[in-house]
Amino acid sequence: MNGDKAPVRVWCDGCYDMVHFGHANSLRQAKAMGDYLVVGVHNDEEITKHKGPPVFTEEERYKMVRGIKWVDEVIEGAPYVTTLETLDKYDCQFCVHGDDITTTADGVDTYHIVKSAGRYKECQRTQGVSTTDLVGRMLLLTRGHQQRGDSEYKVERSRTESMSEDSAAKSPWTGVSQFLPTTQKIIQFSEGKEPKPGDKIVYVAGAFDLFHVGHLDFLEKARAQGDYLIVGLHTDPVVNQYKGANYPIMNLHERVLSVLACRYVSEVVIGAPYSVSKDMMDHFKVDLVVHGATPVATDVDGEDGDPYEEPKRRNKFMLLDSGNTMTTELLVQRIISNRLSFVERNQKKEAKEANLWKAMNADQEK
Structure with missing residues (x-):
């Protein structure tokens, strides 16, 4: 906050369909311009009218945006064209959007009103994803x-x-x-906080490909099992081995940023081994290893064994059902x-x- 000054409230809006690290990066930049970030999310009807059918439902998109760690408040069903009335209603000094242009079905710039009023700022769009x-x-x-x-x-x-x-x-x-990918981008997305003494450390691992509401609900429940959540992300060849076909859809670097943007995640292990070993548990001081409802492959490491054998032996393993059936x-x-x-x-x-x-x-x- 700015001492005795009133907090600077920033407005962002959009479809946020298939929320990815590009969306998260724009919201991160917007939050850095003020103190409190309000995000308006358009409903399905508005998106279909101006852009075409969304991939996710509005309820799924509202939940995904709330899961981004830089977001303070979500406004459901925000108007497609950003108006001064909208900014004033939510006490936002200005609106932030990327350096691309969004238009209505009639080809009108959706930010032309706030631009004319001098209440518009731009952030840099993340190249390589949409x-x-x-x-x-x-x-x-x-x-x-x-x-x-x-x-x-x-x-x-x-x-x-x-x-x-x-x-x-x-x-x-x-x-x-x-x-x-750059190290700077990873640093920007990372909290950079180590676990505090006495924190219960939870570890989960997987592909987390095309980060979606199923992942979000699972990570929220996993984080609730402790104080510090570490997510291990498998490499592209390993994911391809147990997923098959053309998976993963997003490469390892893209998946890292998508997971780091989640408010429930404390740290990410980039290219984590498939089997949770004794060395890994000792190194990260893991108190609990959690796996979701997805099947567990037993031969990814070239051996027909249980990848969770070590945490099970220590009585530090839990199967956790998030209640969400969405998968990649x-x-x-x-x-x-x-x-x-x-x-x-x-x-x-x-x-x-x-x-x-x-x-x-x-x-x-x-």
Whole structure:
């Protein structure tokens, strides 16, 4: 807070469909501009009208945004066009959005009112990720998104473009681009806090691919078992071995940031071994190892054994049912079963943004 001064309340809004680390990064930047972050989330009807059908329901999206650690308050059913009345209603001094442009179904900038009033600030959009990109990955189900070289990337991009009637329409904001991880980004997302003496340390491990409400509910319940929650994230080859097909959809670096953004997570182990060993439990001083309702593969490490043998031997293992049946596989099926709707949505969004980008450049050249 600013001493005796009133706290600076910041407003952000959006669809927040398939909440990913790009959304989280924009909210992190917005929170840094003030003291208290209020996030408005649009309902399904508004999104369908202006953008196309959302992947997640509004209730799922409200819950996901509340799970981001920089968010202080969520406003459900926020209007699609941000108005001064909205900012005043929630005592927010200004609105923050990324340096891309969001438009209504009629092509109107959704922030034109607050921009004109001088109550708008921009943060830097996270390159290499968007909901459009993630939906496209699931529609294609290629493995190029895991550890992608230049040639693989070009092949995947050309396949994505071939799905569009107008392959020349490329959006500078939602077009596929490779995410480049940095240590600075990880530091920005990490709490950087070590467990306090006497804290009960809980450990969970998995893929946490396409971070969703099932993951969120599980991590909330896992955190409730102790004071400090460590999440081990398996490498892409290990996830592919026990998930099969084209998983993971998001590579290890992307999954790390998605999990770090969760308010229930204290620390992440990047590339954690599949089996929870004696050394691992001793190193992190783990008091309890938790596993969810998903099946446990027994041969990922090349040995047909129980990966939780050590914590079970110590009587420090718990099976935990979050009560949420959502899985990454079910999420992918949700996309695939509505393939035509989402392909059309992606095409329209990229084409609209490409036309807007062209118009902006034309204005600058005058």
